Amino acid sequence: MHAWPASEVPALPGQGRDLVIHDTATGGPVTLQPGPVARLYVCGITPYDATHMGHAATYNAFDLVQRVWLDTKRQVHYVQNVTDVDDPLLERAERDGVDWTALAEKETALFREDMTALRMLPPRHYIGAVEAIPGIVPLVERLRELGAAYDLDGDVYFSVESDPHFGQVSNLDAAAMRLLSAERGGDPERPGKKNPVDPMLWMAARDGEPSWDGGSLGRGRPGWHIECVAIALDHLGMGFDVQGGGSDLAFPHHEMGASHAQVLTGEFPMAKAYVHAGMVALDGEKMSKSKGNLVFVSQLRRDGVDPAAIRLALHAHHYRADWEWTEQVLRDAVARVERWRAAVSRPDGPAAEGVVDEVRAALADDLNAPEALAAVDRWVARQAETGGPDESAPGVLSRAVDALLGVAL
Structure with a gap:
C-alpha cells in the first residue's frame, strides 16, 4: 500500500531541541533522545469514514513529533497501518450495500488526499492489515x-x-x-476465556465474511492488536521511540500490542514512550463514527476552507487536551492565517530569529503548539506596529512556520 506525497520541509538555521513528551506509561515527561534515525509508529484508520477532525488532530500531533525530530537533524522512520479488514468496516459495507474492499479503498484514498492537503508528512511504510497477514500468522x-x-x-x-x-x-x-474492553471491540463476557479481557489473535472464518489461509490456525482473519505488532516489529523492531495514537487506544489496543510484542521477543518495553492525543468533541460529545457527529476534513475543503486554517485550528489546542470543534474555532483560525500571511507579505519586519527559537522551545516542551502560535502572533503584532529594517525576517518566519508547524504561508 502506498502513502501520500511528502511536502518539502524547509531547512532552518541552527538546530532544534530534543523533545520532552508526556508518556502515558510512566504518567510523566520523558526526554526522547533517539539515535540518528528516530522510530515512530502511529496507528492508522479503519477506513469506513475518513477523515474526521478527531483523526486530523491525532495525525497532526505526530506530524509535529516528526518535525521536531527533523529539526534536530535526525531522520525519521515513520510507520503507519491501515486496518482494512475489521468488524466496523464489514458492518458499514453491509449497511450501505457495497463491497468492503471497495469501501476500504475509497476511504483510504480520501484519507491520503486529506493528509496531502494538510501537509502531514507521510510514513515511510504504510501497511494494510490484509497485506500484513503473511507476517501475522507466524506470530500467532x-x-x-x-x-x-x-x-x-x-x-x-x-x-x-x-x-x-x-x-x-x-x-x-x-x-x-473490563469496561473499556467491552466498549472498544473486546468480548469480556464470552464464556470460556481465561481472563475476561484476553484479546482475540485470530478469528476463525465466519460465514459470509472474508477469510485467509492461517496455516495451522485454519482459515480466518487477524485480531486488531496483533496486526500492529506484526507491522511494527517487521519495520521498526523492539524498543522504538514512540508508539502513538488517540487516547482511546491506550487500552486495549496499545496495552495488548505491547504485551504481544514483549512475550514474542522476551524484551521490554515495546516502545520507549506511549503518546496519546486527546479527543475532539462536537455538540458536547466525543466526535465518533458511532455517534455520527463528525466534521470531515474533505467537507471543509469542499466548502472552500483553506487547509492552513484547518491546521491552525488543530494547533490552537494542546495535543493531549480534549476539546470541542466549533464554528468559532474555525473562524479564529481563518483570521490567524490572514494576519500571518499579511505580515509575511511585507518586505521588512522585526528580527525573526528570536521567534523561531520560541517556536522551537514550545514544540520541544511536550508539543506546546498553542504557545508556538502565540510566539508567532507576538511577532506579527510587532510587525504590524513597527516594521523594521530586517528584510529577511518575513522569509525566515515563513520557512519556520512551514518547517515546524506544517503551515504554508
Whole structure:
C-alpha cells in the first residue's frame, strides 16, 4: 500500500531541541533522545469514514513529533497501518450495500488526499492489515507455542497473564479494563476465556465474511492488536521511540500490542514512550463514527476552507487536551492565517530569529503548539506596529512556520 506525497520541509538555521513528551506509561515527561534515525509508529484508520477532525488532530500531533525530530537533524522512520479488514468496516459495507474492499479503498484514498492537503508528512511504510497477514500468522503460531495463546471454539486468544508487564501502558485496574474492553471491540463476557479481557489473535472464518489461509490456525482473519505488532516489529523492531495514537487506544489496543510484542521477543518495553492525543468533541460529545457527529476534513475543503486554517485550528489546542470543534474555532483560525500571511507579505519586519527559537522551545516542551502560535502572533503584532529594517525576517518566519508547524504561508 502506498502513502501520500511528502511536502518539502524547509531547512532552518541552527538546530532544534530534543523533545520532552508526556508518556502515558510512566504518567510523566520523558526526554526522547533517539539515535540518528528516530522510530515512530502511529496507528492508522479503519477506513469506513475518513477523515474526521478527531483523526486530523491525532495525525497532526505526530506530524509535529516528526518535525521536531527533523529539526534536530535526525531522520525519521515513520510507520503507519491501515486496518482494512475489521468488524466496523464489514458492518458499514453491509449497511450501505457495497463491497468492503471497495469501501476500504475509497476511504483510504480520501484519507491520503486529506493528509496531502494538510501537509502531514507521510510514513515511510504504510501497511494494510490484509497485506500484513503473511507476517501475522507466524506470530500467532509462535504465541501458541509459547503457551501465551489458547484456542476457544476455533478462535485463538492471547492470555494477558503470560506477560508480567501487562497493565503497565494504561495503568488501569481490572474493572476499568473490563469496561473499556467491552466498549472498544473486546468480548469480556464470552464464556470460556481465561481472563475476561484476553484479546482475540485470530478469528476463525465466519460465514459470509472474508477469510485467509492461517496455516495451522485454519482459515480466518487477524485480531486488531496483533496486526500492529506484526507491522511494527517487521519495520521498526523492539524498543522504538514512540508508539502513538488517540487516547482511546491506550487500552486495549496499545496495552495488548505491547504485551504481544514483549512475550514474542522476551524484551521490554515495546516502545520507549506511549503518546496519546486527546479527543475532539462536537455538540458536547466525543466526535465518533458511532455517534455520527463528525466534521470531515474533505467537507471543509469542499466548502472552500483553506487547509492552513484547518491546521491552525488543530494547533490552537494542546495535543493531549480534549476539546470541542466549533464554528468559532474555525473562524479564529481563518483570521490567524490572514494576519500571518499579511505580515509575511511585507518586505521588512522585526528580527525573526528570536521567534523561531520560541517556536522551537514550545514544540520541544511536550508539543506546546498553542504557545508556538502565540510566539508567532507576538511577532506579527510587532510587525504590524513597527516594521523594521530586517528584510529577511518575513522569509525566515515563513520557512519556520512551514518547517515546524506544517503551515504554508
